[in-house]
Amino acid sequence: MTNFPFRIVGFDLDGTLVDSALDLCPAVNVALRAEGRPEVSLDVTRGLIGGGARRMLERALEVTGGPVHGARFEQLVGVLLEHYTANIAKGTVPYPGCLAALDDLAARGVLLAVVTNKAEDLALKLLAELGLTHRFASIVGGDTLGRERAKPAPDLIHETVGRCGGGSFAMVGDSTFDVLAARNAGMPVVALSFGYHDVPPAELGADLLIDHFDQLVGALQALG
Missing domain, CATH: 1.10.150.240 (Putative phosphatase; domain 2)
Incomplete structure (x- = not known):
């Protein structure tokens, strides 16, 4: 492990990791x-x-x-x-810079996780077809714990931290579902200015807002 401030970084899926x-x-x-x-x-x-x-x-x-x-x-x-x-992966692709950012975080000893409201079976299928499954220590979906415990409830984040063996956590997402889930879990959150927003990006209420995955590692370091 390095001295990176977060042991676990959780990512939303649609509109965050991939343009689906x-x-x-x-x-x-x-x-x-x-x-x-x-x-x-x-x-x-x-x-x-x-x-x-x-x-x-x-x-x-x-x-x-x-x-x-x-x-x-x-x-x-x-x-x-x-x-x-x-037809789950006919056009879906990772956002520019996403894979490089994941590689950078993994090289720093960070555990990567997917925390999505997409149904777990669909999340697993999509990640498998894109060849991304092996990158993540945990993958939880909106129905993993029952729909009433999906984001913006904090439960999926707590489940992720537990599956990863505990430790400091930060969330990365593009919507109020992600930001509120992090807030409800008492965790920091980085939001993306791209993706699928339900309110304007500046109004999401995240700790930091970034415009490209190239900025993610630096933003997480700043939060730490």
């Missing part, structure tokens, strides 16, 4: 078409992501004509997930 909108957008539109709704653009989809697939679909329905409830909504979730699961 190119695969999420077609899946959302398959569900919207099934309901007779207009499709949404890639740019609109980026604003819908956050909180998991169900929340993303809820937002998509809201902006294309209003909510759908009950059994029909569950059917549409199934339509979305079936398409997405079959």
Whole structure:
């Protein structure tokens, strides 16, 4: 181990480690078409992501004509997930500088973790298809502990710290789900000015805001 200030760094997945909108957008539109709704653009989809697939679909329905409830909504979730699961890594890529930053942190003895509201099975599948699984000491999803304990609750962060054997932790993310989860867990958090924001980046309330993964290691050092 080096004297790096954090033993564990946790990352959100969609909009933080990877740009997955190119695969999420077609899946959302398959569900919207099934309901007779207009499709949404890639740019609109980026604003819908956050909180998991169900929340993303809820937002998509809201902006294309209003909510759908009950059994029909569950059917549409199934339509979305079936398409997405079959096409999960066709366009998704890590953000520029992401892999180099992960390598830098790993070389400093930092344990890397994924803390996402994406369903755990989908997170595992996506990371495997991108060849990234081996980089992470822990991968937890929004349903790992039950949906009521997903971000912004602190539970996934506490679970991650426990799986990694304890120690100092910092969170990296792009949305209020990530920042509030870190705050609720009493942990520092770095936010990205890129990604999928539910509020303007400057309003996320993170300890530090960075514009590129090249700045991540320095930001974490500054927080320490």
